[in-house]
Amino acid sequence: MKPLRIGLAGLGTVGIGVIRLLRENAESITARAGRPIEVVAVTARDPKKDRGEDLSSLRWYSNAAEVARDPNIDVVVELIGGSEGAAREMVEIGLSRGLPVVTANKALVALHSETLTKLSSEHNAPLLYEAAVAGGIPAVKLTREGLAPDRLISVGGILNGTCNYILTAMRESGRDFSDILSEAQEKGYAEADPSTDIDGWDTAHKLAILAGIAFSPIVFDSLPVLGIRDVQGIDLQFADELGYRIKLLGMARSKETGKIEAWVRPCLVPEKAPIASVDDVFNAVTTLGTFSGPMTISGRGAGEGPTANAVVADLIDIARGNELPIWGKKHSGPAIRCLPLTExxxxxxxxxxxxxxxxxxxxxxxxxxxxxxxxxxxxxxxxxxxxxxxxxxxxxxxxxxxxxxxxxxxxxxxxxxxxxxxxxxxxxx
Amino acid sequence: MKPLRIGLAGLGTVGIGVIRLLRENAESITARAGRPIEVVAVTARDPKKDRGEDLSSLRWYSNAAEVARDPNIDVVVELIGGSEGAAREMVEIGLSRGLPVVTANKALVALHSETLTKLSSEHNAPLLYEAAVAGGIPAVKLTREGLAPDRLISVGGILNGTCNYILTAMRESGRDFSDILSEAQEKGYAEADPSTDIDGWDTAHKLAILAGIAFSPIVFDSLPVLGIRDVQGIDLQFADELGYRIKLLGMARSKETGKIEAWVRPCLVPEKAPIASVDDVFNAVTTLGTFSGPMTISGRGAGEGPTANAVVADLIDIARGNELPIWGKKHSGPAIRCLPLTExxxxxxxxxxxxxxxxxxxxxxxxxxxxxxxxxxxxxxxxxxxxxxxxxxxxxxxxxxxxxxxxxxxxxxxxxxxxxxxxxxxxxx
CATH class of the missing domain: 3.30.70.260 (ACT domain)
Known part of the structure; x- marks a missing residue:
């Protein structure tokens, strides 16, 4: 059967993970997808670098836009990252060509929801982004399809592994924020410039996407975002004493007025709540539905394996023809503003x-x-x-x-x- | 747009829940499904009973087989229960007609996996059963689609709310099994004949289905099943002392030999494991994948709302044309036997x-x-x-x-x- 031909940009950890997963599990992926899925065209800054996989048979391009324009691909996969530049260009070219696009790029989807929604619907080109939210946890599929019938009351959770690692380590060791942050940077759990993670922006991008599926796309700038820099060891001690854990949460709630309350901030969570015991680099997504009730899913929110699994799950959906509109339903009208925190x-x-x-x-x-x-x-x-x-x-x-x-x-x-x-x-x- | 027309049998809690959910959320369900979903034909033992919903405009039949034969339906929904009789007949008629069939019937799918697989593939008729496993938790979708790329090492969890309620209450109150069972029966958490639940059969049905998706359909009779009757208050005390919780688990594991280890039995689970804190009537499904790593999802495993959500999620998939083979991939060959416990x-x-x-x-x-x-x-x-x-x-x-x-x-x-x-x-x- 005719393979699904992938043009992929970004051969970092996740990109190579996707190629490795597609090769290692080729037989079972073909069985589940109904046809083979093959990466055929790629680009990367350094084509000669040894990435542990033989990439010599692929078509190499000098940039992502050229990959997206390859006439012999069926799907564009964007794993470059960043909300502008090459990543944005590649996604927009793919959608404009009417090709399905798969991305792990939370910033791009969160910040450009209106443009991408418009492009995707005008060209009837699906945009899938399971890997953008909570890595290996199928939070997008859960919200968009598993809970499709329900009217959700809230969605959110622990969406950043770096912050969760730091808060867990601070609690367990009694050590200071800056101390643990350096350790996380050494272990590769935190970036050299950690601001995107610890100031809550990464959580905010993911939350905006979940809110978009559960309720409606939101204006990203209207989302109040607070990170974990000011949390001290003493706060984790007090929280313990009071029967709570401190977690950086991103939560969105549908109010009876039709408005959406959404925010990112460190919170005290009762120790009996399912997400309270989600520790270290693990992520968790929790939903509350009128019919489905409360649900919580936890797992690895990042890393080669989990993120590659999410990207390929989207590719299997495309191969099988399971293509949904970008937010799970046709959306028109502008993104809406979140309720001010003061309310x-x-x-x-x-x-x-x-x-x-x-x-x-x-x-x-x-x-x-x-x-x-x-x-x-x-x-x-x-x-x-x-x-x-x-x-x-x-x-x-x-x-x-x-x-x-x-x-x-x-x-x-x-x-x-x-x-x-x-x-x-x-x-x- | 042309509605998806449903023929439904079984107007108990779940059946009425499905009708109520389809009506209450009609607008958003239509948006997500791409077309309206309407129940048009039904049957129930007592047609005149007041069920709190106006059912007068529906086509009423005297039995489930007639509903399944209605020429003006697009999908058969079986909510009667039981692995034989009317339920089985209805599902088989639906599949033989080439119609998609949705069921919440775990016993039927677990015990007749071979027959149903054959019928479904011969007539190219999808059989969907999200509601059969862990009620409102989209465990089937998670395993079949979210983890489709991955090679799973294990799948299973806490699949029976009655047993989990009893074990939780025994631990918290220090009271005896029989005492708590009576209480559960009064509260409606346990059946008058509780054997299906407390002897592990319900868990076994659900586990067999999860194993079928993750690995391969299994011969149900080869699955070792043990319930919770012999667990005493003292065991819950000892477990606490040792840092464990006692849970009735159903687990299936793929061995390196290609064989499948699967069983249902009460287990000691480390109190730090995510499923250890899943209490009361809640269910949890846990997976371990080569790429995706560990994942755990918990939520309401039964009840009108969660189960209705699962049934309608399947209907939305059908309406959108997202129809997968019964186990997520084409399966041929006989069901396989589980590894004997002795090994x-x-x-x-x-x-x-x-x-x-x-x-x-x-x-x-x-x-x-x-x-x-x-x-x-x-x-x-x-x-x-x-x-x-x-x-x-x-x-x-x-x-x-x-x-x-x-x-x-x-x-x-x-x-x-x-x-x-x-x-x-x-x-x-």
Missing amino acids: VESAFYIRLVVRDESGVMAAITSVLRDHKVSVHHVSQQDAQSGQAYVAIVTHPMSEQSISAATKALADLDVVHNEPLTLKIEDSLQ | VESAFYIRLVVRDESGVMAAITSVLRDHKVSVHHVSQQDAQSGQAYVAIVTHPMSEQSISAATKALADLDVVHNEPLTLKIEDSLQ
Whole structure:
């Protein structure tokens, strides 16, 4: 039977993983796809580099755009990365030619959802991106097809392995953020420039995609994003004491008003919640549906094997003719803006570094009272050199009120450093 | 656009759930399916019963076979249950007509895999059964499509909500099996005749289906099945002490010899394993793939909403033309037999009820030594009226050796009752 011919750009870990997977499991992939799947055209910065696979029989091009224009390919696979430049050009050429395009590029899909939706639907060219969200976990297929009948209430989870590794290691070792970050960089779990991961942007890209499938494409710039730089060892200790874990979550929720609440931020998650025990570099996606109820899937969110599996799963769908519109349904109209955080209600955790002397607690509680913060729990722990840590857990209140209260606390003489405020995410089942 | 017309038999909880879901979410289902999906023909034992939905506009038939023969339907949906009789007849008529068939009937698919595979492929009629395995969890789609590229090493999990509810409640309350079973029956979590659930048959049906997708259809009668009747409160206590939870697992593994190890039995699972914290009526499916690594998905395994979601997800796939062969790939050749348990190696937990007197431990350990059982851990706990409980954890050994040793232990004068042997399932990540 006629093979499905792939033009692929980006021969890094994932690209080579795709070629290796297609070769190693050729027989069973052909059986499941109904026809062979073969990479026939490629490009890479250094064609001569030894990548551990024989690539001499492939058609080599000098850039990704040329691969996408190869007249003898059936599918474009973009594994270059980056939301602009060669990656974007390749995807747009592929779609404009009416070819199915498979990408692992979360930034591209999240930032250019409108353009890509338009191109994909105008040229009737499917864009598949299972590998862009949570690596090996079929979160896209789960949301787009497994839960297709349901009206989802929420979708999200732990979407960045680097942050989850750092938070897990900080909790287990009691060591500092910067210390663990260096270690993660040495192990290859974090990039030399770690900002995309630890400042929440990678999580935000993935969340925007999940929200696009579950609800509607969102305006990426309207998504409030906060990373994990300000979380300290003491916060993980307090969380443990209170029966919580700290996780960087990206969550999107459909409100009864038809609006979408979505955010990326470190949260306290009850230790009994399924995602609380998802540790190290593992990712987890959790959904809550009107009919399907709560569901959680966890697995490896990155790496050669898992990501290659996701790319090839998309290729098998294409080979079998299972081609869906980009968001699982025809979408028209502009992307929508997320609800401003100030309109979101939640319980909060506030951690302060204070002068360790009498009267401090009275000063704090009177500020909280003045700002009508209803306090659920307070605990204190001695720190070094005449300082103490204070953790406050509030009852549910608006983000606006908590910001005002935290600002007033920061203005107190006895409060050193900036207070840290974390959302308490109690609703995950 | 022309609607997909459904003929449905079985208007119990799930059947009515399907109709309700199709009506409530009609607009979004049409958008995702690319066309409307409508139930047009039905049958039920009591047509006049008030089911909370207006069914007066549907074509009513006196039996399922007639529904399946309706010339104006596009899909047959079988929600009657039972591996023979009306359910089987309806499915076979549908497939023979070349119509896609959707069923929630695990027993039917597990017991008649050969016949159904043959009918489905001869008539080019897809058979979809997402609702048959783990209810609302898209475990079938995950294994068949999400992991389609990968060579799986194992698949399985917690597949029966009733057993998981009973084991969770026994652990949390310290109460007896029979006590909790009665309570589960009152709550509707267990059937009046609970054997299908608690003796492991329901788990076995679902496991056989997952193994069929991941590896190859198996001969159902070759699957060793053990339920949870013999697990006592003391075992859950010992497990806690040892850092384990007890779960009824169904697992299938592909061996390097090409054979399939598969079984259903209560196991000790390390408390750190993702499925260890899946409690109450929740189900979980876990996979381990060469490329994809470990993955675990948990959610509601039964009930109106989750099961209806699974049925309608299959209908949306059919409406969109995403029709796969019954096991995700063309299968020919007979179903294969599972490896006999005697050839499976594992660590084990043995629990004895013994006379509480000096010399008992010496007698036990000498039997273990004579049977070359390498002991990892022993603990003892006083029981009532001069008896004590002894828990033994072994190093990995063959099932054959553990059986012989357990038999010799049972023959000891100081050992009362039958010893209980549970597998220790250490490999779940």
